[in-house]
Amino acid sequence: xxxxxxxxxxxxxxxxxxxxxxxxxxxxxxxxxxxxxxxxxxxxxxxxxxxxxxxxxxxxxxxxxxxxxxxxxxxxxxxxxxxxxxxxxxxxxxxxxxxxxxxxxxxxxxxxxxxxxxxxxxxxxxxxxxxxxxxxxxxxxxxxxxxxxxxxxxxxxxxxxxxxxxxxxxxxxxxxxxxxxxxxxxxxxxxxxxxxxxxxxxxxxxxxxxxxxxxxxxxxxxxxxxxxxxxxxxxxxxxxxxxxxxxxxxxxxxxxxxxxxxxxxxxxxxxxxxxxxxxxxxxxxxxxxxxxxxxxxxxxxxxxxxxxxxxxxxxxxxxxxxxxxxxxxxxxxx
Numbered sequence: 001x002x003x004x005x006x007x008x009x010x011x012x013x014x015x016x017x018x019x020x021x022x023x024x025x026x027x028x029x030x031x032x033x034x035x036x037x038x039x040x041x042x043x044x045x046x047x048x049x050x051x052x053x054x055x056x057x058x059x060x061x062x063x064x065x066x067x068x069x070x071x072x073x074x075x076x077x078x079x080x081x082x083x084x085x086x087x088x089x090x091x092x093x094x095x096x097x098x099x100x101x102x103x104x105x106x107x108x109x110x111x112x113x114x115x116x117x118x119x120x121x122x123x124x125x126x127x128x129x130x131x132x133x134x135x136x137x138x139x140x141x142x143x144x145x146x147x148x149x150x151x152x153x154x155x156x157x158x159x160x161x162x163x164x165x166x167x168x169x170x171x172x173x174x175x176x177x178x179x180x181x182x183x184x185x186x187x188x189x190x191x192x193x194x195x196x197x198x199x200x201x202x203x204x205x206x207x208x209x210x211x212x213x214x215x216x217x218x219x220x221x222x223x224x225x226x227x228x229x230x231x232x233x234x235x236x237x238x239x240x241x242x243x244x245x246x247x248x249x250x251x252x253x254x255x256x257x258x259x260x261x262x263x264x265x266x267x268x269x270x271x272x273x274x275x276x277x278x279x280x281x282x283x284x285x286x287x288x289x290x291x292x293x294x295x296x297x298x299x300x301x302x303x304x305x306x307x308x309x310x311x312x313x314x315x316x317x318x319x320x321x322x323x324x325x326x327x328x329x330x331x332x333x334x
Contacts, residue, residue, distance in 0.1 A: 059170055067174040070158040075179075076135035080128060082120045082146060083139040085162040085316045087111060089172050090137075092188055092319065093181040099131045105315050122149050129153060139163075164232035168318040188318065195322040199237060199329045208239040209267035209332055210246075212299075215253060215314075216273045216284060223261075227252040229316045230272060230308070233328055242266050258293045268331055269299040271307050272314050281307045306331055 080099035081087050084107060087100045091108035100107055101123065102116040115131060118124035121142055128136070128150065136157040138146045143159045150157060160174060161167035169189060176185025211234055213224035225243040226235045231252075234241050243249040246264035247257070273281050284307065288294040299305050308314070313324050 059173055060166075063170060064174055064177075067160060067171065068178060071178045072135065074134075076133075078131065078133045079135045079137065080117060080131060080133040081137040082117065082123050082142070082157075083137065083160075083162060084120065085168065085318065086137050086139065086160060086171065086175075088317060088319050089168075089175050092172075093176055093179060093184045095175070095179050095181065097137075099128065099133065106311070108319075121145050125150065125152050140167075162316050164227070164229060164316070165236055165321060166232065168316055168321060172318050192318075192322060195325060196236065199325060202329060202333055203237065206333060208237070209304075210240040210242055210264070212242050212261065212264070212266040212269045214256070214269060214271045214284075216271070221256055221271075221284065221287060222253040223247060223249055223256050224272070225249045225252055225254070230270070230313050233313075233321075233324055236325065237329060237332065239332060258291065262293060262296055265298050267299060267302075267304060269297070269305040270313075270328070270331070271305065272310060273307055304331075 079090070079095065079097040081090065081097050082101050084101060084103050084105045087097065087107055090097055091110050097111070097114060099115050099117045100111050101120045102118050103120060115127065117127045117131070120139065122145070129152070133155065136150065136153075136155060138157045138159050140159040140161040141163055143157075146157060146159075160171035162171060169192065173185060173189065176182060213228065213230050213234065214221050215224050215228075215230075216222075223243050224231050226232060226241050231241055231243070242261075242264045243254070247254070247260050271281075271284050273284050288300070294300055294305075308327075312320055312327065317324075
């Protein structure tokens with residue numbers, strides 16, 4: 001009940017702030033858009049409160065409003081995205097772009113015939129221009145690179161965060177609200193929320209393991225913090241990621257100090273390895289063979305070192321996040 005009244009307070013605060021800032025927004029040509037977006041957010045929140053599982057729980061409302069403020073007032077007709085995760089969101093919402101990125105990561109099957117514009121980091125400016133877009137959607141983490149590569153286009157891209165589990169939910173809600181696709185948006189967010197509830201119930205009264213997350217590059221293996229996509233899934237399930245608790249890792253990816261790892265002695269080690277994106281499973285096996293320190297760890301002795309599929313656990317994907325959460329929970333609760 002307390003959470004319900006808090007959500008009502010937040011919605012009223014959003015409406016009040018939108019009203020107070022309308023004069024300023026009108027001067028920049030975005031006032032009508034802000035009012036419309038706020039109304040959509042209110043309707044979305046009201047719909048969510050009609051059910052015991054609220055699909056928008058955990059969404060940063062302030063950040064949501066900041067994302068919505070980027071979008072043009074007039075609804076676009078020709079949309080390009082430079083991001084595979086965003087392309088996936090558009091597909092779920094039933095919004096068809098005219099251009100999608102060229103990537104080794106799979107695009108939605110519905111978009112296979114759509115023009116490809118080049119890599120997410122360096123799209124082909126000539127192709128982008130020829131498609132005459134009125135909205136370009138990119139990943140927030142690549143903003144500086146994309147701004148430089150798209151410098152010749154007279155159109156400011158809209159950037160959405162896609163790095164973590166919460167980023168995916170936030171950006172998906174921003175897109176669903178802006179394109180007025182609340183039904184499709186809430187259906188997917190509700191499904192995810194129900195999966196989170198299911199796994200929380202499954203782990204109730206169980207002691208969660210300590211975990212080390214490892215990713216392979218072409219040259220070495222590194223430990224992943226909670227800032228990584230996989231790390232955000234571990235954090236969602238409530239397990240201890242030793243990158244923060246024992247290894248004092250401050251970056252998303254940090255070199256492995258095996259002496260510290262031995263002291264921390266994680267219960268489970270999850271290794272993200274892919275030949276297409278760096279190190280392969282065979283390379284990790286050779287790493288263990290060449291460094292017998294790995295064999296001293298409890299995870300090794302208890303056969304709790306698991307190689308993860310990069311396509312499921314290494315790529316931010318709102319379509320497959322439920323599968324990823326379930327897969328990790330299986331290791332925790334088996």
